[in-house]
Amino acid sequence: MSDAPSSLSAAVLDVRRALDAVLDAMRGADVTALDTCEARLASAVASLSATGVTAEDVRRLGVEIGGARASLRRCRRAGSAIADVTSAVLAAAGVGADYDRAGHAATRATRIGCVQARV
Amino acid sequence: MGLFTTLSSASRALDAQRFGLEITGQNIANLNTDGYARRSPILVEQSMHDGGGVQATGVSAARDAFIEARLRGELPAQARDGAIVDSLAVVQTSLGQPGKSIDGSLTAFFDAFSALSLNPQSAVARDGVVLQGRLVARAFNDMAGRLADSRSAADSQVRGIAGQVNALAARIATLNAQIGGANGADVEPLKDEQGAALKQLAALTPITVVAGETGGVDVSIGSGRALVVGGNDYALGVSSTGISGLAAITSGGVDITAELSGGKLGGVLEVRDALVPAYQTSLDQLASDFASAVNAAHASGYDANGDPGQSFFTTPATVAGTAAALTMNTAIAADPSLVAASGTGSAGDNQAATSISQLRDAMAAGGGTSTFTEAWSQIVYRVGTDAQSAEQDQQSRQDVVSAISHLRDAVSGVSLDEEAGYMLRYQRAYEANAKFFGVVNQALDTLMSLVGGA
Numbered sequence: 210m211s212d213a214p215s216s217l218s219a220a221v222l223d224v225r226r227a228l229d230a231v232l233d234a235m236r237g238a239d240v241t242a243l244d245t246c247e248a249r250l251a252s253a254v255a256s257l258s259a260t261g262v263t264a265e266d267v268r269r270l271g272v273e274i275g276g277a278r279a280s281l282r283r284c285r286r287a288g289s290a291i292a293d294v295t296s297a298v299l300a301a302a303g304v305g306a307d308y309d310r311a312g313h314a315a316t317r318a319t320r321i322g323c324v325q326a327r328v
Numbered sequence: 329m330g331l332f333t334t335l336s337s338a339s340r341a342l343d344a345q346r347f348g349l350e351i352t353g354q355n356i357a358n359l360n361t362d363g364y365a366r367r368s369p370i371l372v373e374q375s376m377h378d379g380g381g382v383q384a385t386g387v388s389a390a391r392d393a394f395i396e397a398r399l400r401g402e403l404p405a406q407a408r409d410g411a412i413v414d415s416l417a418v419v420q421t422s423l424g425q426p427g428k429s430i431d432g433s434l435t436a437f438f439d440a441f442s443a444l445s446l447n448p449q450s451a452v453a454r455d456g457v458v459l460q461g462r463l464v465a466r467a468f469n470d471m472a473g474r475l476a477d478s479r480s481a482a483d484s485q486v487r488g489i490a491g492q493v494n495a496l497a498a499r500i501a502t503l504n505a506q507i508g509g510a511n512g513a514d515v516e517p518l519k520d521e522q523g524a525a526l527k528q529l530a531a532l533t534p535i536t537v538v539a540g541e542t543g544g545v546d547v548s549i550g551s552g553r554a555l556v557v558g559g560n561d562y563a564l565g566v567s568s569t570g571i572s573g574l575a576a577i578t579s580g581g582v583d584i585t586a587e588l589s590g591g592k593l594g595g596v597l598e599v600r601d602a603l604v605p606a607y608q609t610s611l612d613q614l615a616s617d618f619a620s621a622v623n624a625a626h627a628s629g630y631d632a633n634g635d636p637g638q639s640f641f642t643t644p645a646t647v648a649g650t651a652a653a654l655t656m657n658t659a660i661a662a663d664p665s666l667v668a669a670s671g672t673g674s675a676g677d678n679q680a681a682t683s684i685s686q687l688r689d690a691m692a693a694g695g696g697t698s699t700f701t702e703a704w705s706q707i708v709y710r711v712g713t714d715a716q717s718a719e720q721d722q723q724s725r726q727d728v729v730s731a732i733s734h735l736r737d738a739v740s741g742v743s744l745d746e747e748a749g750y751m752l753r754y755q756r757a758y759e760a761n762a763k764f765f766g767v768v769n770q771a772l773d774t775l776m777s778l779v780g781g782a
Contacts, residue, residue, distance in 0.1 A: 221775065224768055231761045236727055238734035240750070243757035250764045257771045270779045274772050279720065281768055287727040288758055288765075294398050294732055295755040299748055 217263070220256040221273045227253040228280035235287050395736045397537070399729065400526060404534040404590035406725035409718045411595025412603070415482055416715035419604065422474035423708050431701045433467035434618070436460050438688035444669050445681035449632070454664035461640060461656045468615045472652035475608050479574075482600035486575045489532055489593045490566045496529045497547065497561040504544030505559035515543060533591035550587030553579040574600065603714055607707060608651070614693055614703045615651040619643045621692040622684055629668030629680025637668025637680065 227250040234242035423429060440460040444453040503522045507515055522545065529535055529547070538546045540558070547556040554562050565578035577585045577593075588594050619641040626640040640660060644653045660666040671679025693703035738750060 217775075221772075224772075228768070232727060235758065236730040236734065238731060238738045238754065240753045240757050243754065243761065247757070247760040250761055250768075254764050254767050254771070257768075257775075267779045270775060274776050274779070277768070278772055281765060281772070282720075283724050283727050284761075285765060286724040287731050288762055290398070290402065290728040291731050291735070291758055292755065294395060294735065295751045295758075297398075298395065298751050299755070 216256075217258065218269045218273055220253070220258070221270060221277055223253040224250075224257060225273065225277040225280050228277065228284050232280065232284050232287060235284070235291060395732060396523065399732050399736070400530040400535065400537065402725060402729050402732065403527065403530040404594070406722060406729055407531040407592040408590050408595035408598070409722035409725060411485075411592045412599055412718040413715060413722055415478065415485075415596065415599040416603070416711060416718065418481070419475070419478050419607070420711055420715055422478065423471070423711060426705075426708070429708075430464075430467050430471055430614075430704045433460075433464040434700050434704070435688070437464040438685050441681050441685035444667070445678040445685055448669040448678040448681055449675055451664065454632070454667050454669075457667050458656070458661055458664045462661060464618075465641060465654045465656050468611070468651040468654045471611060472608065472615075472649075475604055475611065476652070479600055479604045479608075482596050482604065483574050485596045486577070486593065486600060487566050489596065490564050490575070490577055493529065493532050493549075493555070493593070494561070494563040496525050496532070497555045497563065500525050500529070500545065500547060500556045501559050501561035504540070504556065507543040508559070519543060531592060533588055533593045550579065550584045553582075553584055553587070555579075607711060609648070610703075610707045610710070611651045612647050612649060614700065614707070615654050616643065616647040617693045617703070618700050619650065619654055621687050621690070625680060625683045625687065626668050628671070628683070630670040630673040630677075631668045632665040632670075632675065634670075634673045634675075635666075638666065640667075 227246065230249060231243070231246045233239075234246055427435075437460040440453070440456045444450065444457050447453050500522060503518055503525065507518045507522065510518055526535070526537060526545065526547070533549050535555070536548045536552070538548075540546060544558060545556070546554070546558065549555050555564075556562070562579065564584075565581070566575050567578060568574065569576045569583075576583045577588060585597065588597060620643075623639040623641055623643075626637045629637040631637055638657055638660065640657055642655045642657055643650050657666075669681035670677035671683070687700070689699055691698060693700050694706070698706065735751075735754070
């Protein structure tokens, strides 16, 4: 039995690494890295295929899929919290989730969020 | 504009810029100060009537209420999981290595009866049975003691954390009074300290914070129990309850222990009141099942004198506490000839010894669902999965805390428009990645089913 990962095992590993990269970018609030992750994740997802599962795959995939699932769970949890925070801050700053015709973020009338202590 | 007016205007502008540089220096100096919110000068344009130019009128500190509140919301859960992970690491260590703990003692005990079954009249084999009987009882006693120690350690932590909560509450109350009476630039350092104290408090137990008009905060815990109101703090009480003497947390004389489920305090309470007691119950059940099965088989046999066998182990009347109280029958321990090896009463018969040795593979534990060593493995496995689950949750919480902290740092001190722009970019970048999550999930589920997983 070969120890070299099959293409399917490698694809799952790529997905896990892409998800970990998304997680790292989120943890570091790194917009540039997060932008870069999109293409990497898209490529990793495209290479995932459920066809041609080999004996090596059966042996290896359980562990790798478990790891990828754990990464996905963490991404979703962190992402959900971040979505809440960004939405709240944007709403407080009077910025909606829409764009105007010029491509700029639409501005709402109210600004209620940021505490400015003036002395 | 006359020459004097121009000079006056230029002088004010220079003062304003110098003031700005001082604040920048302060920001740099406090780069690593926990809770420090970046300052910026408030520069106000002067009317031509007042000589024109610019004047520094004060300092503003960037504090984003939503982000701070969300951080405070995440900290208790993270600290709770961390406390569970730390406590269970100690429990895991105390369970011992596979084959060298209760399981090893059980194996040695059944091996001793196997040896006796090969030579039922052997005094050496009888001594071996007595020795292993003592050792297996002591192994259960020791393990029960270690679990009790873990529970006591958690209880000591509960008392210590309650003291820390009280100290922070007192500090926040003092800060409230100081902030209310402070003027000018003195307020900001106090607010920084207030923010840091609230953060520390949130890690200990979930808190609800209500900001007051003067800059102070009211803090409550549990189901709305006041901890700080203005300049007053209401200290938590700690009382020892029941026979166990475990600490109960009180507020205004009311026991609120059951309300404190989050933070480090909640985690330690979970370990003390739920996790470790569950392991103790399982261990007691195993000890009880083991002793009952051995006693029944032993009592059905006959000793070397031809008399009916006695109970091999002495157990308490209830299952609870069996592991701690399990002892070998003192009469058998003192006289190995009382070990019942024969099933018929004849000296050379080995039926009882064989029956007892065969209990090794009998499904006699957990209501007939597992062998004794399997039941022990299940206890070890349960501690392991509880610890792993808490560790995974802690990692996820840490992701969130880390992400929000970085977001706060990234936007702290910049203008609202810049902040909003950054947040919007961040949100879009996340959404772009998140659109793949559903596809990934589905693909992984499909693959898992193909390789035979759940």
